[in-house]
Amino acid sequence: xxxxxxxxxxxxxxxxxxxxxxxxxxxxxxRLKGIDEFLTYSxxxxxxxxxxxxxxxxxxxxxxxxxxxxxxxxVFVSYKKxxxxxxxxxxxxxxxxxxxxLLNCIxxxx
Amino acid sequence: xxxxxxxxxLPIAIGYIPVAITFGVTALALGFNGIEAILASALIFAxxxxxxxxxxxxxxxxxxxxxxxxxxxxxIVYSCIVSQRFEIRKPFITAFxxxxxxxxxxxxxxDEMFILGLEFGAYLSWILGTAIGILGxxxxxxxxxxxxxxxxxxxxxxxxxxxxxxxxxxxxxxLIGGTIxxxxxxxxxxxxxxxLAGVLSPIVILKIKNR
Numbered sequence: 001x002x003x004x005x006x007x008x009x010x011x012x013x014x015x016x017x018x019x020x021x022x023x024x025x026x027x028x029x030x031r032l033k034g035i036d037e038f039l040t041y042s043x044x045x046x047x048x049x050x051x052x053x054x055x056x057x058x059x060x061x062x063x064x065x066x067x068x069x070x071x072x073x074x075v076f077v078s079y080k081k082x083x084x085x086x087x088x089x090x091x092x093x094x095x096x097x098x099x100x101x102l103l104n105c106i107x108x109x110x
Numbered sequence: 111x112x113x114x115x116x117x118x119x120l121p122i123a124i125g126y127i128p129v130a131i132t133f134g135v136t137a138l139a140l141g142f143n144g145i146e147a148i149l150a151s152a153l154i155f156a157x158x159x160x161x162x163x164x165x166x167x168x169x170x171x172x173x174x175x176x177x178x179x180x181x182x183x184x185x186i187v188y189s190c191i192v193s194q195r196f197e198i199r200k201p202f203i204t205a206f207x208x209x210x211x212x213x214x215x216x217x218x219x220x221d222e223m224f225i226l227g228l229e230f231g232a233y234l235s236w237i238l239g240t241a242i243g244i245l246g247x248x249x250x251x252x253x254x255x256x257x258x259x260x261x262x263x264x265x266x267x268x269x270x271x272x273x274x275x276x277x278x279x280x281x282x283x284x285l286i287g288g289t290i291x292x293x294x295x296x297x298x299x300x301x302x303x304x305x306l307a308g309v310l311s312p313i314v315i316l317k318i319k320n321r
Contacts, residue, residue, distance in 0.1 A: 004146045004167065007174050011163050012153035014179030018186050020205035026193035038312045039191045044275040045287025045311030046187065047214050049304045051268035052288040053295045068262060075266045076273065085218070085270050089121035092266035096259040104255060 063103060071096040115219070115227020122211045122228070123235035125263035129157055130236045131250055132257075133164075134243020140164045144244040151240040155233060156182055156209060158301065184305040188213040198222055207233055210304075211264060214271045279315050287311040 055068060075092035082088070130151060137147035142164055150160050159178030167174035188208050198204050199222060207229025208216075216225045242250065250257075276284060287307035294303025 003171060004142060005149070007163055007167055007171060008146065008150045008153060010175045011150075011159060011178045014175070015154050015156050015159060015182045015185070016206060018179070018182045019189050019208045020201060022186050022189035023193040023198050023201040023205050026190070026198070034316070036194060038316065039194050041280065041283040041312035041315045042187060042308045043191050043217055044272075044280045044283045045290075046184075046191075046304065046308040047217070047268055047272045047275065048284035048288040049291030049307035050210050050214060051265065051272055052292050053300050053304065054265040054268055056292065056295065058296055064258065068265065071262060072266065072269055075269055079270050079273055085118065085215075085267070086120050088270050089124070089263050089266045092269075093124060093259055093263050096262045097255065100255045100259055 067096060067099045067103060070099055111221045111223035112227040112230075115224035115229075116231045117227075118215060118218075118224070119212075119228045119231025119235075121263055121267045122215065122232045125211065125261055125267065126157075126232060126235040127239040127242070128250075128257045128260040130239025131243035131247035133157065133160055134240040134245075135247040136161065136243075137164050137240075138244060141168065147244055148237070148240055151236055154178070155207060155236060156185075181301040184210075184301055184308065185213075187305065187308040192216055192225070196220060196222065200226070204229070211267060214268060217271065279319060282318070283311045283315050286314055 055072075056065070071092050074095040075088050078091045079085075079088040133151065134147050137150065137160075138144070142150070147164075150163065154160050154163070156178070159181050162178045162181060163174050166177060185208060188210075189205060192198070192204075192208065192213065193201075195217075204222060204225055207226075209232060212225070212228050212232050215228055219225055219228075272284060275281075290307040290310055291300070291303040294300060294306065
């Protein structure tokens with residue numbers, strides 16, 4: 001349907017402009033006093049916001065959140081030990097798979 | 111640096127593929143054909159917006175166009191931050207792939223080629239996942255254990271990116287940002303919450319520091 005193609009193109013243009021215009025006009029932003037400090041705090045807040053919103057979904061399911069929190073503990077410890085981003089994520093994903101599998105087995109057995 | 115960025119995109123790709131498969135399957139279920147679904151992933155490259163578009167279009171064309179764009183307004187803050195860190199020589203290309211995950215990972219970068227490598231890896235996985243979804247993703251998505259674990263890669267990635275920032279006032283900034291996002295997320299306005307976290311948190315911190 002033509003309507004689908006038009007919507008896809010309009011959203012693509014809107015999304016692209018939101019990403020492109022601040023980069024294109026960055027010289028104007030640089031002239032703003034204190035912008036560097038503002039943006040460094042902003043980036044930390046954004047990562048924290050992305051973390052929280054990816055971790056939790058409502059209504060919270062105890063089983064899911066428990067698995068995620070334990071897997072995150074593995075991520076945290078491995079990152080503190082090896083300081084390797086990709087390796088820590090892989091450890092977290094592996095722990096998540098194993099914990100999910102283990103919990104499913106326990107639930108089935110009970 | 112491009113190669114390093116490409117390697118660093120692996121955790122992003124692990125998380126993207128199942129989400130993109132879901133997108134491909136959902137798009138077909140909602141009346142989009144395979145070409146339209148691939149085109150959406152190839153041109154928009156923004157998960158939440160793509161899902162909003164395909165789910166809203168049957169109700170209202172205007173909503174299907176405006177809501178995804180509003181969801182992506184947070185990318186303005188991302189681009190501002192990235193462009194202040196170092197010189198962007200290829201803004202037309204670099205801007206295209208600046209997703210949530212690419213932005214967060216790019217904060218470790220000090221070179222544009224690293225970001226381009228990240229974007230390329232993330233983009234390929236997004237397109238590949240969508241194609242898999244179109245061609246038979248329903249079978250893969252039936253594995254209820256594997257899919258949430260793969261999507262968890264993105265949460266793990268954000269945690270790993272957050273850890274080095276947790277010092278001094280940055281910890282407070284993370285706490286404020288996380289709280290703002292959580293409140294809005296609870297009420298279903300996740301994207302607005304993320305945007306406000308990026309704007310309000312530094313304002314509060316600077317007020318406290320300059321008191």
